[in-house]
Amino acid sequence: MALELRSLLQPTGELELSLVEVPTPEPTADEVIVRMEAAPINPSDLGLLLAAADLSTLKAAGTAAQPVVTATVPERVLAGMKARHGESMAVGNEGAGVVVEAGASPAAQALLGKTVSMIGGAMYTQMRCIRADQCMPLPAGTTAAEGASWFVNPMTALSMVETMRREGHKALVHTAAASNLGQMLNKICLKDGIDLVNIVRKPEQAALLKSLGAKYVVDSSTPTFVEDLTAALATTGATLAFDAIGGGKLAGQILSAMEVAINRTAKEYSRYGSAVHKQVYLYGSLDRSNTEIVRNIGMAWGVGGWLLFPFLQKIGAADVQRLKDRVASELKTTFASHYTREVSLAEALTLDAITVYGKAATGEKFLINPSK
Numbered sequence: 001m002a003l004e005l006r007s008l009l010q011p012t013g014e015l016e017l018s019l020v021e022v023p024t025p026e027p028t029a030d031e032v033i034v035r036m037e038a039a040p041i042n043p044s045d046l047g048l049l050l051a052a053a054d055l056s057t058l059k060a061a062g063t064a065a066q067p068v069v070t071a072t073v074p075e076r077v078l079a080g081m082k083a084r085h086g087e088s089m090a091v092g093n094e095g096a097g098v099v100v101e102a103g104a105s106p107a108a109q110a111l112l113g114k115t116v117s118m119i120g121g122a123m124y125t126q127m128r129c130i131r132a133d134q135c136m137p138l139p140a141g142t143t144a145a146e147g148a149s150w151f152v153n154p155m156t157a158l159s160m161v162e163t164m165r166r167e168g169h170k171a172l173v174h175t176a177a178a179s180n181l182g183q184m185l186n187k188i189c190l191k192d193g194i195d196l197v198n199i200v201r202k203p204e205q206a207a208l209l210k211s212l213g214a215k216y217v218v219d220s221s222t223p224t225f226v227e228d229l230t231a232a233l234a235t236t237g238a239t240l241a242f243d244a245i246g247g248g249k250l251a252g253q254i255l256s257a258m259e260v261a262i263n264r265t266a267k268e269y270s271r272y273g274s275a276v277h278k279q280v281y282l283y284g285s286l287d288r289s290n291t292e293i294v295r296n297i298g299m300a301w302g303v304g305g306w307l308l309f310p311f312l313q314k315i316g317a318a319d320v321q322r323l324k325d326r327v328a329s330e331l332k333t334t335f336a337s338h339y340t341r342e343v344s345l346a347e348a349l350t351l352d353a354i355t356v357y358g359k360a361a362t363g364e365k366f367l368i369n370p371s372k
Contacts, residue, residue, distance in 0.1 A: 003066075003370070004090055005124035005345055007049050011085045013078050015053045017069040017349055018062065020088065024127040029103040032111050032132055036370040038148035039095030039123040040337065041348070043244075043284060043360045044308075049091045051084075052077045052288070055358050058351050067349040092123030092368070094151045096144035099135070100127075108132040117147040124345060126370045136324070142331060145367060149180070149337040154327040156283075156308050157185040157335075160242050161194065162323070163311065167279070171195035173233070173241035173254055176286060177217070178205035178362045180337050181244075186214050187334045195236035199229070199250070205362060220250065226257060233261035241280045242306065247287030251280045255297040273298015281306035286360055339365050344372035 001021045008016040027033055041049075053071035062068035073081070096117040102108040116135040122128065138147040164172055174185055177198035189196040190213050197216045200206050206217045216232040218225060232238075239262075241254045258278040266274065278301045282291065293303065312320050327335050340363060343353055348368050357366045 002126035003345055004122070004126070005092070005348065005368075006088045007051065007091050008086075008088045009051050009073060009081060009084050011082075013073045013075060015051050015071045015073050017049070017071075017354075019066045019345055019349070022125070025129050027101055027103040027108065027129055029105040030108055030132055031103045031129055032099045032108050032116075032135065033101035034097040034116060034118065034128045034130060034135070035100045036095055036097040036123065036125055036128055037115075037144035038097065039092045039368045039370065040149045040152075040339070041357050041366040041368060042093060042149075042152050043286075044152055045091060045093055046358065046360055048089060050354075050358055051081060055355060058354060060351050065346055067346055069349050069351065069354065090122035090125065092125070093121060094119045094148065095123035095128070095368075096138065096148040096150070097128070097371075098144070103132070105132065111135055111137060114138075115142065115144055115147065117144075117150040119151040124348070124368055124370065126345070136328065139328065139331065145339075145342070145369075146336070147331060148367065150327055150331060150335070152308065153181040153184055153337065154335040155312070155323055157181055157188055158323045158326065159308055159311050160185060161188055161192065162315065162319070163281075163306070164194070164240050166315075167240065169238070169240035169279070171197070171236040171238035171240075173197040173199065173238050174244075175199040175242070175250060175254075176201075176244035176284070176362060177214075178202075178208050179244070180365055182362075183209070183212060184335055186212055190214075191334065195238060197229070197232045197236055197238050199254075201362075226253060229253070230257040230260050233257050234264050237261075239276060239278050243280055243282050244284030245287045246282045246285040247289035247291055249292045250287075251282065251291050251303060252293040252297075254280055255301055255303070256294060259297045259301075270298075273300065275300055277301065279304075283307065337365070339367040342367045342369050342372070344368070345370050347372075 003019045004022045006020045053073045057072040099111045102112040120134045218228040262274040283306045
């Protein structure tokens with residue numbers, strides 16, 4: 001038996017987080033059993049884990065070894081989650097650990113005893129049964145903690161650059177830019193010679209990125225934010241942005257600044273605005289309020305959603321493997337992740353921990369070690 005972290009949303013709106021004992025299955029020929037040693041809590045995990053619950057309603061019960069936490073999900077979002085009502089759901093997109101048992105196939109047997117990283121859900125567990133082809137053996141000398149975040153953030157950052165190239169843009173804008181993902185994207189762009197405009201919300205975040213070599217960093221908390229952003233866009237020619245904030249005015253401010261920057265070099269006036277297409281992709285929801293767009297941006301613009309997995313499905317297996325190969329070769333450099341706290345499964349369900357990682361704040365990345 002192994003402990004597994006579960007998220008259960010009742011039709012009444014009560015969210016319950018708990019540790020459940022589950023049997024470890026016998027692996028089929030093409031499967032392996034991995035003793036989990038590291039699994040990050042990414043922003044993409046929080047939607048399933050916390051179900052947009054009101055964190056001010058958190059309550060703790062159970063024991064220290066097997067805690068139970070409840071919270072209330074607001075009625076306005078409850079109806080949109082009807083498909084998961086009453087279903088105890090395993091959580092965790094990615095992780096890493098040691099293969100302790102393997103099926104009979106050569107591919108599975110080749111992984112026995114190796115430290116591997118995985119993608120496939122249900123990673124917040126002590127033992128994970130998974131297909132061998134969903135595992136990536138980590139390079140020699142790489143720990144599970146170093147390889148646990150090999151997929152979501154690295155592949156997202158690389159896919160943002162890939163999107164830029166495929167859609168004909170020449171430079172990027174990224175919000176929440178001091179995050180682990182933002183730091184990776186900054187390193188990629190510096191290495192590949194791509195101009196990147198980093199938008200942060202605090203002076204210390206700006207200082208961090210500049211210390212990593214970032215050329216263009218603008219702070220949305222300053223009085224000169226719009227002017228600074230416009231100047232950076234005029235210099236770089238960036239017409240594509242990836243916005244992790246989602247709600248509020250930021251996406252609209254980016255589009256407006258892009259339009260002003262483009263018109264600085266316009267040869268003639270057009271009542272329809274510039275003919276250059278400007279695109280903002282919302283890939284996160286750190287702000288769950290409405291997205292506000294002011295129509296001073298001409299007619300050549302777009303705002304849409306962007307998710308990693310649909311993008312990877314669109315580009316095909318060969319290009320996905322090309323991106324994976326780059327991650328593997330730069331795992332300890334470009335794609336190194338940094339964590340502020342390592343917790344056990346039980347510690348991940350303390351009110352103190354949930355209150356911190358539930359905010360998805362920059363610089364507060366947690367790593368779960370199910371074997372701790």
